[in-house]
Amino acid sequence: MANLHLTRPRPDVLLVTLDRPDRLNALDHGLVEDLHRVLDDLRADDECRVVVLTGAGRGFCSGLDLTEPFPEDATAGLEFPRSSMRWQERIAELVLKLSRLRQTVIAAVNGPAYGGGFALALASDIRVASDSAQFCTQFIKLGLGGCDIGVSYTLPRIVGAGQAFDLILTARTVDAPEALRLGLVSRVSEGSVVDDALAIAETLCGYGKFGLESTKQVLWANLDAPGLDAALQVENRSQILASTSGELRAAAAAFADRRKP
Known part of the structure; x- marks a missing residue:
C-alpha cells in the first residue's frame, strides 16, 4: 500500500x-x-x-x-x-x-x-x-x-x-x-x-488466544457498563467460555510441573 x-x-x-x-x-x-x-x-x-x-x-x-x-x-x-x-x-x-x-x-x-x-x-x-x-x-x-x-x-x-x-x-x-x-x-x-x-x-x-481476545472485548464493553453488576455479568461469561478452550488445563498442568505455560 x-x-x-x-x-x-x-x-x-x-x-x-x-x-x-x-x-x-x-x-x-x-x-x-x-x-x-x-x-x-x-x-x-x-x-x-x-x-x-x-x-x-x-x-x-x-x-x-x-x-x-x-x-x-x-x-x-x-x-x-x-x-x-x-x-x-x-x-x-x-x-x-x-x-x-x-x-x-x-x-x-x-x-x-x-x-x-x-x-x-x-x-x-x-x-x-x-x-x-x-x-x-x-x-x-x-x-x-x-x-x-x-x-x-x-x-x-x-x-x-x-x-x-x-x-x-x-x-x-x-x-x-x-x-x-x-x-x-x-x-x-x-x-x-x-x-x-x-x-x-x-x-x-504468550497468553491464551481466546483469553487475549476476550480480555480486549470485555475491557471495551465494560467502559460502558452501567454498574458493577453488569460488568461482572460480562466477565463471568467470558471466563466460562475461556475455560472451555483447554488453555486453563494446560496452564494448570504447567504450573504443577513448574514450567512456563
Whole structure:
C-alpha cells in the first residue's frame, strides 16, 4: 500500500507504519483508505494476534492533511454538507474499527500525535511513547469544535474528565513525561519505542488466544457498563467460555510441573 508499510516481525504480530513522513504522516484520502483496508483485512486474519501502530520518520501522525481538508475523492459526488459528512464519517470510522479489532492494538507513538493522530492513539488498547512524543487535540485551533474523531469519549475514560476537559478546550501540547503522569501512556521508552511495543506484543502472544481476545472485548464493553453488576455479568461469561478452550488445563498442568505455560 502506497501510504502504509506493513511488516510481520513474527507471524502473529503485524507492524503497521504510517508512511507519509514528508507530511508527518498526515491523514489524506489515500492514507485513510489504506488504513481501512488493513483494518478490514485484520478482521479476517486469525493468525495475527497483536498490531503495533507507528509512524515513519519523526512523527506518529499530525492529523488531517490541511492541504486538502475535503478531498474530492472522498465526497462521493455529493453536494455540501452531505459530501463533507461522508468524509468526516469515513475518518471517524477508523477509531471504531481499531477498538473493535479482535487483535490488541499497541500505539508506538514516536513523535507528534495531533488531532486525528491523537485520536488513533486513544483508540488503541495500549500506548507507549518515545521521549520525543507529543500529544495535542488541536481541533479547536482550526476553527472547529474541540470534540472530534472520538476524543470526547476516549480521552475522559483514559485520563479522567477534568484533565480531558483541559486538554480538549485548551488544545495545549502534552510532552511524553506529562503524558506518563496523566496516564495517557503506560510507559515512555528510553530506546526504540517500536522495539518496546514489539516486546509487549511478544508478552501478549504468550497468553491464551481466546483469553487475549476476550480480555480486549470485555475491557471495551465494560467502559460502558452501567454498574458493577453488569460488568461482572460480562466477565463471568467470558471466563466460562475461556475455560472451555483447554488453555486453563494446560496452564494448570504447567504450573504443577513448574514450567512456563
